[in-house]
Amino acid sequence: MEKIIPKIIGAFINFIALFSPKYAAKLALQLFSTPRKGKLKASEAVFLKTAQHKDFQYTGFTIKTYKWSGTRSTILLAHGWESNAFRWKNLIELLSAKDYNIIALDAPAHGASGNKEFNAVLYSECINMVANYFKPNVIIGHSVGGMSTVFALNSFTINVERIILLGAPDAFISIFTNYENMMGYSKRTSNAIKNLIVKKFKHQPEHFSTSNFTSNLNIEGLIIHDKKIELYLLMTQ
Structure with missing residues (x-):
């Protein structure tokens, strides 16, 4: 069915x-x-209340961000499709214990952010806006969050030292x-x-290709994929 x-x-x-x-x-x-899921559940909201919240306005809707303060480098976390900032809970707790300054955002039409529709270009614009405010040293992106991070770095001037892409699609x-x-x-x-x-x-x-756009970047990067994920472009190259 x-x-x-x-x-x-x-x-x-x-x-x-x-x-x-x-x-x-x-x-x-x-x-x-249009994502079918990814809005915050009550149990997820409880954890996110441990952060400092800041809302940004972008083209008529709200982008929700969360901050766990620390004295070390600033790390920006960009989640993937039909998800939200809560998906980083385990990593946030690990990084917080090491005193990193952590920022996470909810993508358009996800989590506590507004808008009804989502696309990687729009997400990249929101990542740029958030990055310009918080000045991260590192951006970690999962799935389309990784793709959108690369789109943002290719289209805008974002002074970041490193990026980490987790299961990011290519083409x-x-x-x-x-x-x-x-x-x-x-x-x-x-x-x-x-x-x-x-x-x-x-x-x-x-x-719109992650691999093509990363070729224009001059920063340190780490790309991680699960060995069980079918990687369409990598399998054809």
């Missing part, structure tokens, strides 16, 4: 594309960009192609979506 429902929704969007490709593309991209086009296949979108629908992406982000989907 879980595999059938996306196909049914995809067929409906394909039908709409026969009459209005632009509207179909809007629906498809909105569906792709956006691979992620989006998987989504298109899962939904069963027609060629007409797929072309309309790509046109909308170009209109919205000023680039083809292929432009």
Whole structure:
């Protein structure tokens, strides 16, 4: 049933594309960009109350940040898709015990942050805003948080000494192609979506690549992947 429902929704969007490709593309991209989970649970909020909270306003919505003060280097933590700052609990406790200054944020449409939709470019802009305020020495990003960190460093001037990427995806086009296949979108629908992406982000989907963007960076970095994760780009290189 879980595999059938996306196909049914995809067929409906394909039908709409026969009459209005632009509207179909809007629906498809909105569906792709809307997390199904990741908002704070009551049990998670209890731990996050141990931090100092600061809210930032960005393009009409709130970005929530958390700070655990320390006297050593400042570390910024950027979580991944359908998650929130609580996912760093174990690492935060470990780093706090070593007196690091720790900052974590909730991504757009995640945790206690606002907005209904999410994308890596928007997340990168929020990471830039938070980094400019807290001046981290190190940024650690998990999953799309790692991808967005690289996007931010490639697009903005962020003075950071090191980055650590945990299970960060590489090519956006691979992620989006998987989504298109899962939904069963027609060629007409797929072309309309790509046109909308170009209109919205000023680039083809292929432009957004973690490996390409990291080649422009001159900072120390560590990339970590679980050996059981299927790494599409690494397997094809």
